[in-house]
Amino acid sequence: MSTATDNPTPDSGGLAPDTVVTPTAGSGARKLPVVLGVLVLGLAIVLLRSSHSGDTTFRLAAETDFVTLPDVVVPSGPTAWVMVVICLALTAEAVRRMLGHLRQPMWIPIAFAVAWMIGFLSWAAADSRILIVSLLGGAVALAVPLVFGALGGVLGERAGVVNIAIEGQLLLGAFAAAIAASTTGSPWAGLVAAAVAGALVALVLGLFAITYFVDQVIVGVVLNVLVLGLTNFMFRQVLAPNAESLNSPEGFSRLPIPILGDIPLIGPLLFRQTPLVYVLYAVVALVAWALYRTRWGLRVRAVGEHPKAADTVGIKVNRTRYRTILLAGAIAGMGGAYYSLVSVAAFNREMTGGAGYIALAAVIFGKWDPIRATLAALLFGFATNLQGVLSSIGSPVPSQFMLMLPYLVTILAVAGLVGRSRPPAADGVPYRKQ
Template sequence: MVVLCLALTAEAVRRMLAHLRQPGWIPIVFAIAWMTGFLSWAAADGRIRLVSLLGGAVALAIPLVFGALGGVLGERAGVVNIAIEGQLLLGAFAAAVTASMTGSPWAGLVAAAVAGALVALVLGLFAITYFVDQVIVGVVLNVLVVGLTNFMFRQVLTPHADSLNSPERLRAVPIPILGDIPLVGPILFRQTPLVYVLYAVVALVAFALYRTRWGLRVRAVGEHPKAADTVGIKVNRTRYRTILLAGAIAGLGGAYFSLVSVAGFNREMTGGAGFIALAAVIFGKWDPIRATLAALLFGFATNLQGVLSAIGSPVPSQFMLMLPYLVTIFAVAGLVGRSRPPAADGVAYRQQ
């Protein structure tokens, strides 16, 4: 396995130096070979249950996939969405409060989507309408949401925890027949309803972005807004609608923290998941399917470090948490293919 990984790395470096296109099979074969060898070594004295490892990875990747999809949509439309972290956090807050008040976790999911869209609306107001630097607006929104939710948690939720911060959790719901498929069933079809919503959202976003007129317009305003405006596409209106949808999707990811992971909201409970989702967007080359796979890789690494710690593996847990970020750096550097954002990403459009 070591020899194979070294050979693949050498071939990737050769192609990069020669400015040749990186074939997709190189990173796939490398990842499979490296992971097989690594797991064989790390679990030499212990046992790793593959179903638990992969099923846990899917569960931990829920907010990352939702956040990555929101990031892909926003940047495909030409808006850099640094505020994914804020959308996840406000979504978690709104989901906990609404589910507690109504007694329905489904109402909490709707509230999470609305909260994410609200953050996106503020982002659009400053970045699209008033041409403020999009990165700065995103950073400010993240800080604002952290401060707002911390204040509300301390002043409102803590004194009234029984009525405002005790939501019903979303429980795992196995799908009949599909859940009984060997290996695949327990991993993919014995999850919480939020995971099944995630499957539908990934499929719809991937289809809509590349197979519909709406998706063509979104990609047009992200690549060449002036040309899009010339053929009659309302650039800023399209960007507004797209980032509102992106914010709602990211907000759904926030519901994972307060309705699935734990029952209730806590301060800064997202733990930087929005920034990991941004890394997944870059690693996935601004494509919804690839970004989803990148987010699953991050979820796998997070779950693996916990499993290895539980079986007493000699591998430091910090190494596993660091690994996806190293892979992302290699991706941006071109070792696993060129990573190019949409041409007008982050560029405000002023209609002539």
Template sequence: MSTVTQQPVPESGGLAPDTAVTPTRGAGARKLPIILGVLTVLLAVVLLRSSHSGSTTFQLAVDSDFVQLPDIVVPSGPTAWVMVVVCLALTAEALRRMLARSRQPLWIPIAFAVAWMIGFLSWAAADGTILVVSLLGGAVALAIPLVFGALGGVLGERAGVVNIAIEGQLLLGAFAAAIAASTTGSPWAGLVAAAVAGALVALVLGLFAITYFVDQVIVGVVLNVLVLGLTNFMFRQVLTPNAETLNSPDRFQRLPIPILGDIPLIGPILFRQTPLVYVLYVVVALVAYALYRTRWGLRVRAVGEHPKAADTVGIKVNRTRYRTILLAGLIAGMGGAYYSLVSVSQFNREMTGGAGYIALAAVIFGKWDPIRATLAALLFGFASNLQGVLSAIGSPVPSQFMLMLPYLVTIFAVAGLVGRSRPPAADGVPYRQQ
């Protein structure tokens, strides 16, 4: 049996120093100036090779806003170069802090990301208009399944179970949601069915990984392939011949929240979404609170960090892991409902398109923290939506490059180029009670 170097379980708060949102330090602090410098040089090279004249318009409001914010019109080339200078200044500050062996505050990468994106969009949308509400609101919508999947991955791995089967949970959730919503006429019934479907996949994962000690990565990959084959077969044999009754669900419609939806800029982005997005807000808050502020969360992290110590103090390790991965499956399954109840009003074969693997990368990118994983998933959603926005305005940026962006970020995350990521100590290691 594999052995894990066990670490003491603290009596309070977190089990690992990287669970809280703290300033960047260590290996991440050393890599940050390099990453910022490379990105700044890339932006400068793009501007030198293809300078654009004209102006770029950033539209901050939509016609239905109670308060109409004015459009921001900026000269494309000069604005882009000003942002390059800002990026250079932030890179220099990160380098100074690295040489002084001081911490890198979070505002440096955040400010750099904003400045870099403003410079890039000013260049890419020259003589065009960027609809900021559509760009950011669409990013939130596209990130729905990624966030649900990432939260499921965080919970599973915090309990010590590697959940590679997120893709299968999303796909089976989309399949179940389409059938349940079609037969009942209610998208809410479809959402419940999607959650149950995700939990069923998690139950099979737990049966083999926790009870029979099968390698968790292998089980997850097999489950993904199994669900893919099963849904393809059922689509051809059941859904296609009975599309009117079994594959014609009602979609979730946009439901603006009064008052909040009228807040300029923020309202249309966050509070004029479908009910599934509002469910997502609640789930993120509950998971983050429960994982770090409740006795249940402490037990979950204990069995993922030091199961033997947890067992010693009376915590049922495998029972806790079962319950946690079932909850994780429920959450991930709800993300699958996005595809058949929000994106399109039917189920199609392989419609998740590998989103489960991107969600798993968001778990690593977010360092096994629900808030960070959510932000990572939103980043991937933003990159996906940016591709569509730039294509719509006729930007010279190749659409293939924008489609690559989430996967490039994934590679950087897995390679540790965004800082050191330490998984829970017992992640992936089955526990055999003595």
């Protein structure tokens, strides 16, 4: 293959870095202003219908921080309206770029999201205190299995296999981790068992999708249902009667990193975590590096973009797909271990709660790139944690709205903010060697 395509940019979809793309292609230039306009209009209507007086306190540091940052106290109503004005200005800029057929830069939705959230929290937490460390730290914790699942989805689809079975890989990984950690007394054994369980689900997916050319979406959905039924049955028949010996795993404890864990705001979020989270940091970095900077990554992307061309240069397409999907399943299975070794320290039925499908949305939102998919998973984790934080402070936001918030963010992100995204060309297409 030519040098120009050996190292494409993560968002280029296999094109050379100097390839000219029309400004509106894949930019979401028309969708973004509509989504931003609806969001700012909704916030303005909420403020007009239910304005709150008083102050909102944003606490930026934990009591154990080496350097304590002062609390930020702002007037609730005026701050919210200032953020509305900023959001209107950003929406106007997005409209201007749309009318001028210009590309929508990423800083517009990012700045809009920050301003909108500050305005919303200022209104929702009037006369209350928002613990920023708890809000963001909880978001990181809830995003851990989503990130593992999203990385598994990115690898599978980059190789040309639609990994709908992420939910099953997470759930079976949680089940295997609970049993292995309970019987051995080691959470690390549970983590290894979770990776093996996820790889087994991926092996079944590969057997039907790669070898027997069965529709990959159908196989993935069936596997999710199969794992759900299997784990429910095993929970009732095996784990519940023997909970003390088979469902009482030794979980991961927090392991603060010296010095780094004492950095204000950043330390509690990133460096006072469990070892599994540190493993996640390494996995994200390794996947991002290997996918774009190694011969293995080039081959994976080749079989996902143009398997016939890859075959002509000697790449074993189906073998590469098998190896990649097994690795993807193992990574997703490790995410399942978070539920039974960190979050709950036991296995419960249906404990993943559809996280695999949210992870799949993160793959699409992240445009099949490991770093972007990780950021998307963090966004969904933030939306999930926000409902708990606002409920704990007695926010006037209806509980029904808060329950649907993570899924609403998912829909808006995938349908609106992501714009047009192009999956790998051979994604979901079985390869039949001529």
